[in-house]
Amino acid sequence: MNLIGREFGRLKVVANDRARPGYVICECKCGSKVSVRSYSLTKKQNPTQSCGCIRKEIVSEIGRRTIHDNSAKRIETNMRYNTNFQIIESEEPAKNNKSGYKGVWYDPTRGKYEAYITLHRKKICLGRFSKLEDAVKARKAAEDELFAPLIAAKRAESRSAVAIAR
Ligand SMILES: [Zn+2]
Structure with a gap:
């Protein structure tokens, strides 16, 4: 299946990865380039949607909320x-x-x-x-x-x- 030019979430397939059969080179909307297994883009369950930046954003959002919750707790206790x-x-x-x-x-x-x-x-x-x-x-x-x-x-x-x- 030729995936070149197709988009999957934040990823756009730009070429086949010549070094690794079954893998394609993708450009992510965040600017990075990654080699991804073709199957992981097209599979129904939990397909790859980014270079990993989505996950990083979720992790930092959780971190930000934890800091926010802790400071809300501190303020509540102080009051x-x-x-x-x-x-x-x-x-x-x-x-x-x-x-x-x-x-x-x-x-x-x-x-x-x-x-x-x-x-x-x-x-x-x-x-x-x-x-x-x-x-x-x-x-x-x-x-x-x-x-x-x-x-x-x-x-x-x-x-x-x-x-x-x-
Ligand atoms: Zn990215």
């Missing part, structure tokens, strides 16, 4: 707990933080270090300290008291979600 877990679980201080410690800033008008923590989007002052290390300690204690239970609850929730998914 339910009224907490930004990406911030409270991060060890990194904010970019504009000059003390180098999360929740500690130096107040030059008072000459003191102030420790604070943001819980449920409200900033709570934890005190002012002459020594940086005391401010860091106060912040750490507040994290243990306020953030740790929230993080533990959220993690327990995602563990049971994984268990159900299995």
Whole structure:
């Protein structure tokens, strides 16, 4: 059967593959050229429709949706707990933080270090300290008291979600 000139999905047959009997050279709409077995183009069940780019697009679409679902889940959890877990679980201080410690800033008008923590989007002052290390300690204690239970609850929730998914 002469397939030259015929189109199958995204593929157009341009020549017989001289190196491989039973195979034809196809141009794909995406621009690549491939050698395909003639039978796999004409068979009824699951014929070849592209150079492989259709499959790649499906895989990347699934990947994109997974990323989208995960971020939707994160937003939903943050709203339910009224907490930004990406911030409270991060060890990194904010970019504009000059003390180098999360929740500690130096107040030059008072000459003191102030420790604070943001819980449920409200900033709570934890005190002012002459020594940086005391401010860091106060912040750490507040994290243990306020953030740790929230993080533990959220993690327990995602563990049971994984268990159900299995
Ligand atoms: Zn292609």
